[in-house]
Structure formats: structure tokens, C-alpha cells
Amino acid sequence: MKHSHTDLDSLRNRHQLILGAAGEGIYGLDCEGRATFANAAATRILGWTESDVIGKPLHDLHHHSHRDGHPYPKEDCPIYAALKDGEVHQVSNEVFWHSGGHPVPVEYTSTPIRERGELKGAVVVFRDISARVQADQQRERDYREIQSLKEQLELERDYLREEISITTNFGEIIGESQALKRTLSQVEAVAKTQASVLILGESGAGKEMIARAVHQHSDRAERSLVKVNCASIPKDLFESEFFGHIKGAFTGAHRDRVGRMQLANRGTLFLDEVGEIPLPLQGKLLRALQESEFERVGDETTVKVDVRVIAASNRDLADEVKKGRFREDLYYRLSVFPVAVPPLRERTADIAPLAMHFLNLACQQLGREPLKLSRSHIEQLKLHSWPGNVRELKNVIERAAILSAGSRTLRLDLALPASSITPGDTLEPEWRESELLTDNDLRLLEKANLAKAMRRAGWKISGPGGAAELLGLKPSTLAYRLAQYGIKRNRP
Numbered sequence: 501m502k503h504s505h506t507d508l509d510s511l512r513n514r515h516q517l518i519l520g521a522a523g524e525g526i527y528g529l530d531c532e533g534r535a536t537f538a539n540a541a542a543t544r545i546l547g548w549t550e551s552d553v554i555g556k557p558l559h560d561l562h563h564h565s566h567r568d569g570h571p572y573p574k575e576d577c578p579i580y581a582a583l584k585d586g587e588v589h590q591v592s593n594e595v596f597w598h599s600g601g602h603p604v605p606v607e608y609t610s611t612p613i614r615e616r617g618e619l620k621g622a623v624v625v626f627r628d629i630s631a632r633v634q635a636d637q638q639r640e641r642d643y644r645e646i647q648s649l650k651e652q653l654e655l656e657r658d659y660l661r662e663e664i665s666i667t668t669n670f671g672e673i674i675g676e677s678q679a680l681k682r683t684l685s686q687v688e689a690v691a692k693t694q695a696s697v698l699i700l701g702e703s704g705a706g707k708e709m710i711a712r713a714v715h716q717h718s719d720r721a722e723r724s725l726v727k728v729n730c731a732s733i734p735k736d737l738f739e740s741e742f743f744g745h746i747k748g749a750f751t752g753a754h755r756d757r758v759g760r761m762q763l764a765n766r767g768t769l770f771l772d773e774v775g776e777i778p779l780p781l782q783g784k785l786l787r788a789l790q791e792s793e794f795e796r797v798g799d800e801t802t803v804k805v806d807v808r809v810i811a812a813s814n815r816d817l818a819d820e821v822k823k824g825r826f827r828e829d830l831y832y833r834l835s836v837f838p839v840a841v842p843p844l845r846e847r848t849a850d851i852a853p854l855a856m857h858f859l860n861l862a863c864q865q866l867g868r869e870p871l872k873l874s875r876s877h878i879e880q881l882k883l884h885s886w887p888g889n890v891r892e893l894k895n896v897i898e899r900a901a902i903l904s905a906g907s908r909t910l911r912l913d914l915a916l917p918a919s920s921i922t923p924g925d926t927l928e929p930e931w932r933e934s935e936l937l938t939d940n941d942l943r944l945l946e947k948a949n950l951a952k953a954m955r956r957a958g959w960k961i962s963g964p965g966g967a968a969e970l971l972g973l974k975p976s977t978l979a980y981r982l983a984q985y986g987i988k989r990n991r992p
Contacts, residue, residue: 525606527624528613533557533580536621545606545628547599558624562596567603582610582622593633596626605633651758673709674857675850679842683710690837691717698834699812701841704891707812708772710841714810715768723767728760731776738781739797743788749798759796761788765805774834775815775826786830809834844886844893848955851886851893852878858894859910862901871901871910879948880912883987947985954982959989 525545528537535553543549546562553561559574566572574580578589589610595603608626612619673684690697691714699707708727715725733741740749744759761769771777777785788794793804811834820826844851856873863870886892900915950971957967961982962975971978982988 523627525624525626525628527553527558527626528621529558529579529583529624530621531583531619533559533574533583535561542626545626546596546604552599562598563594565597565603567595567605579608579610579622579624582612583619586612586614586619588612593629605629647756648758651756673706673713674853675847676853677842677847677849679846680850683839683841684713686837686839687713687717690714690839692719693837694808696808696834696836697810698817698836698838699810699841700817700838701812701814702843702889703814704889705841705843706890707814707841708770710839711768711770711772711810711812714839715770718768718808720767720808724764725768725770726760726764727770727772729772731773735778735781738778739784742785743794743796743803745797746799749796753798756796759794761794761805761807762803764807766807768808768810771809771811771834773813774811775813775817775820779825779827782827782830786827786833789830789833811835844889848882848952851881854890854893855881855897858897859901862898866901866905868901868905869908871904871908873910876944876948877910877912879944880916883948883951884916943985946981947987950978950981950985951987954987954989 523541525542526537526539527535527542530536534555535558536555538548538550538553548561559572559577559580563577563579564572578591581587582589590608591610592607594606594608596606596608598604605628606626607629608624610622610624613621613623673680687710697711697714699710701707712725715721728741739745740753740757740759742759742761744757744762745753746756747753789807789809792806793802795802817826817831817835821828821831852873855878859871859873881893881896888895896912896915900910900912903911903914950967953967953970954961957965957970960966961978962968966975968975968978973981
């Protein structure tokens, strides 16, 4: 069947219109890879006009490099492979380069063209998949964020459990002594600032409770208070514990892990027993605190955080600095505002309310009727020097409650250390005004009164301001009674 030139032109124009209306970019190539045709969509997607590409090696124009910029050899190009092997090649995720110099994510099919069995060229049909790639990348980012948040929530859940446990066991800070009031006034002064706080005090004195008070009265109270017990972290796991790690960073790192500093972001990081951090590792902590950024173990990405630091130690860190066991620059970074927690022996006015609080908790936990503290109990507690401070008091009261099973009387005599009780001492139930005091009650009260006078006089017996003057006794009489009751100064 013969066609006139007019019919052929009409057919060609119709084909051009069809190709021009296609939403996909279409290129025609000869056997050498030079462009013979480009439709309107190809120009719209990549910016190269038909006059830019016709007769030019197409690979050199828009397929010369990979996404990351390194060269893409022509010999490796699937488009040109179709010109060599005569097979259809499909690629789902590569880039063509825009005339403006930026990569455009595409998927394409390179199909060979044959005429009478002879390879004449190829047609390349491609589609801009930028939206799909962006969606995939966003899904990947969302997934990673969800995984990170999931892990962070799991850690926060663990910390919340710990917080609940501590709140149940200790409750609010209890006490009315002047020594405690001085400490709480310091807490009130520093809490609303962003200053680093260094809490100093003996073991068991309540440093963690003071740290919680600072956090709870700060602008970060809605976020986490993340505790790190520096004394319990193995040296090899220090960086992972503080900064986290990525999967495969070291043997046993089976998944990504969020570190304590990242967990404390926009909250408070409590470094308990900070003096226990090995000297070689203190520099890494200092850098992270100063720069407010760090890298997880095995990762090159820098994580930025906004963390307030509260540190605590039962060591004299200034002395540790002098001895070369603690970095001076880290010490000054942590001790912007030092807070001293008084030991319980300097808070004798707080012993009774603390003991009553712990006794009520112990009875609740044991599921038994409440026990009471008598006056003689309280005086006996005040006689003890409490080297273990509030923690020791709590343990003694819990032990007394356990030992009092089946009894209405608190067996404090069985719970206190033997050195705190002299032979013949027994602790009676709470005394009421309508009841008579036994001789033993009177002796315990006298003993407690003598001890109180000695403490108030700074353990000075005679002379102005001495205990003998306070009690209206002769120094020799007081000395005799002290010996009789076995009252002597217990040093921690």
C-alpha cells in the first residue's frame, strides 16, 4: 500500500502530537547514543531543549554522574546496554541531571529499536519520581524518629518507674531544722536559673532528694530528671551509657541505643557520685557539657542537646583536684552553685518527723496496723550518731517494723545498732499524759536530756555555756551521770 507525502507528513505529525502529549519524558537514540528526538515532557522534566540534545551524546548531558557526584561510566549505563545487547533494560531509581545542574530522581526503560532485524537505536521513556523519593525518605526519617522516640519512651518509662519508687519510699523532703532550711533556701535561689549545681554531702544524707527538688522547682520540671550513677558504670561502657551507640559499634551493640545525655534533652541530667568517673573519661564528659553536643559511639553525626547538669558527690572534689584525681576544669564546670546537704546528726530536730514518716510507710508496705513512736523511742533515736544518715534511719525503722510483727509495740531496741543501746534500756509504748511513767521511762528521758545538753554545749562539760551550767548541775555530778549512762561523743 502506497502513501503520498501528504499522508506520511500527517502520520508523522500525529505521532509527534501523541509523543508530545505523553506525561513521561521520551528520548530517541541512534546506535551511537546520540539523541534523535526529545518530547516536551523530557524538556519539562530536565530543562534540556530539543535543540540542546539532538545529535549530542545523551549520556554526557544528563547521565554522566551518580547521585553522589562520582562518575558514571558510559559502559555501565543501562541505556547504552540496550544498544549493545538488544535487550530491554529497566531501572527504578537513578538520577538524570537537570540543565540547572541538580539531579532529578527518575525511573526509566531503555528499549532497543530494530528494523528488519537490525539494531537501529533505542527509545528511552522516563518518569520523574522526585515526589516518591521524597516520600520514601520522609517515611525513613519518620521510621527512624519513631524508633528513637520508642526507645526514648521505653527509657523514660524505666526512669518513671524509678521516680515512682523513690517517691513512694521517700516522699517530700521532711524536716524543720535550721540546717535543712538553709539548704532549701539555696535550692529555691538556684532552681529557676540554668546554673550547674554541685551537691555535696555524706552518703545517705539526701543528695538525690535535693537534686529532685532543684529539678522540680525549675523551668524544666515537665521534662525528665535523668539519673546516672557514675560509680556503677563500667569503664568500657561509659561512653555508651552517656552518649549512646549505633548498631554494630562494638561487640554486643545489637541495636541503636539512646544515651543518658540525649534522654535528658531539655531536662536535667543528675550525675550522682560524679567523683567516681575515671580521670581519662572526665575530658569526654567535659567536652560534651561545654559544647552541648556529642557523637554516639560508632556514629559521625553530631547530636545537639539542651541539658542542665546537677552533680553530687560524697567526696571533697576540691581536695580531689589538688590530688590530681579530678579535672580542675570539670570541677569548675560543675560547681557553679555548690549546695551542702547537712548530715542527720546536725538535723536532730528532723529525726522524729522522718522516723514517723518512714514508720507509716513501712506499716503500709507490710500491710499491718500503724505503729507509734513513743517519746522514749524518739529520744533513743536522737542519741544515735547516724553515720549512714537518712538512709540508715529509714533502714532502722523498717527493720524495727519487721521485728515488731505480732506486737503493738515498736521493737526499736532490736533494730538499733548495739552501740546505741545501753544495758537495761527498753522502749515502751507511747506515753500519754494520763499515764504514769515507769522508772525505766524516766531513766531514758534523763539520758536523752543529758545527751541533748551535751550536744547543745558542743560536748563541753564545765565552764560558761557548758552542759553543767545548762542543766544546773555540778560538773562532777554531770560527769558521773554521763559515765553511768554510757553517754559519750560518737564521731562519724
